[in-house]
Amino acid sequence: MNKRDAYLWLNSIEGITNKNIQIIKENINNIEALIHLSDKEIYDLKNINLKIKQNIVKYKSLTFLDEIKNNLKKENVEYICIEEKGYPENLKYIHNAPSILFYKGDISLVNKNFNLAMVGSRKATTYGINCAKSIGKSLSNLGINIISGLAIGIDSYAHMSCIGGNGKTIAVLGSPVNNILPKKNIYLANKILEDGGLILSDYNINSKIFPSNYANRNRIISGISDGVIVVEAAKKSGALITVDFALEQGKNVFAIPGNINSFMSEGCNKIIKEGAILINNIEDILNEYEILNIKQEENLKNYENTGLNKESIQIIDTIKKQGVLHIDEICDNTRMEIKSVNAILSELVLKDVLIEMNNKTYSLNV
Template identity: 80%
Template sequence: MEKRDAYLWLNSINGISNKTIDIIKNNIINIEELIKLSDREIHSLKNINSNIKENIVKYKSLAYLDSIKEKLNKEKINYICIEEKGYPNNLKYIHDAPNILFYKGDISIVNKNIGLAVVGSRKATRYGINCATSISKNLSNLGINIISGLAIGIDSYAHIGCMEGYGKTIAVLGSCVHNILPKKNIYLANKILENGGLIISDYNINSKVFPSNYANRNRIISGISEGIIVVEAAKKSGALITVEFGLEQGKNIFAVPGNINSCMSEGCHKIIKEGAKLINNIEDILNEYKIINIECKENLKKYDNINLSQESIQIIHTIKKQGVLHIDEICDNTRMEIKSVNTILSELVLKDVLVEMNNKTYSLNV
């Protein structure tokens, strides 16, 4: 039996978790030899529940292993163990590293180029959606892979933005890779694979889906990435769980500031106060990795190439200076009438220069 099949066999047995496999590895030198042990030798393994030992004995069969492999093959699911060459390099050394991963797509992209996680709220605002898409696309255009969790909201737009660029996107699931959740993202999952990306999970084909799966998979999102970008997050958010894993793993943490009146900005502002790097543009990210963007010195739009009136330019510079402004504040700063300002703002939003947030508040589209 190959090592990868030994891990698959154990992972498929009811009651055996990733941590249980770690304990078994501490009991025997070669994990692939476990299936050859006598029942008595299996029952003598230390620090393992007796029920789990009974299950190991019960399923100590190559026929059982073949049935699992047949199911995976039918669903076109590949698998790789922690001791194989193609296993994600960054993931090997995290706490509770998955002993086996299941995937569809090109797993080699995990070890190619820099991969950055982009995560955030499922209840994304228009501002957050725009930021997630734009940041992911601009990073992808530089060959950086974007990693996220295929959830509704920020995750989805991170994947979409990446596919508009040259990088590849990686979706980490809290369910098996043949059971795409949420169902409405099945189309997006297929597009990721068509685009040469990767869908990956540490959950086997027979695994049930529990709420805890999603928090657990976040260690993989952060584990395979070089850094984590939080676009929008409430105070209590799954994105912040990813940040916690990232901090434990020594990853760079970035956050996009938002509207101070929006609950979707509270999580980002919290981690900025705690030391996360505030992102004004992607140069703030690239500088951390000493990546030079040769296409432009700033990653703001080249507004000089857009046919804009002097009033439009004045509004752009005002917002650029202040960051985020309400329409009334724009009027106060520019001393222009609200009717004119409203018309110009609508034009700039249509031209994708500005992003309209909640309650007639505007920011530059970075």
């Protein structure tokens, strides 16, 4: 038995947790030797309760291991252990690092390029959705991978914004990879794989699903990332659990500010007050890492060469200088009639030059 199969075997035994595996590893030098120990030697293991020892003895069989591997093969699920080459480098050194990961897709993505996590509310507003789509798409165009949790809301839009770009998207689940939850995101999971992305979990196939799984998986979302972006979150949002893990792991935390009167912005505004990096655009993120990427310049639109008329260019330049503007503010700044401005804005949104946010508010799509 090799190391990866030893971890798989242990992970599949009823009652054994990731922490139990770490304790067993401390007991013996070579974890792959465990299956060959005598019953007495297993019962002599320290800091492991009797029930777990009994289960190890009960399932001390290569036939049991072969059955597990066959089940994984039927589901087209791969696995990798913490001691293997290719295991996520960023993940190895976090507290309670998963001993084994189960996945579908390209596992090499976790050690490739730059990975940023994007998380937020399940009850996303139009503002939050537009921010997630805009930032995710821009980062993906620069070849940056986007990580999220495949939940409804901001997570889903974070994944979708990355698909088709130069970056890939990684979904970390709180359920086994053969049991996509929520069910409505099965289609999205398939699109992630078709695009060359990755679906990842530390839960073996057919494992029971507990509410605590989703909080625990957040340590992986932040663990494999180089930083965490919070797009929209209420004061007690689950996304803030990911922030806690990120801070514990020494990762940068970015937050998009929101309306001070919006319940869904309370979480972001709170962590900004506590030291999260406020971001208005992707440059705020790239500058933090001192990323000098020629692709960024190539992907920023040269609006002067898009064949737009001078009124359109004037509106674009106004928004570029001012940031996010309401249609009334655009009229005030350009001294143009609202009817003309409205028609131009509609055209620019259709051409993917601008993004329309809440209540006729517009920002550049860069």
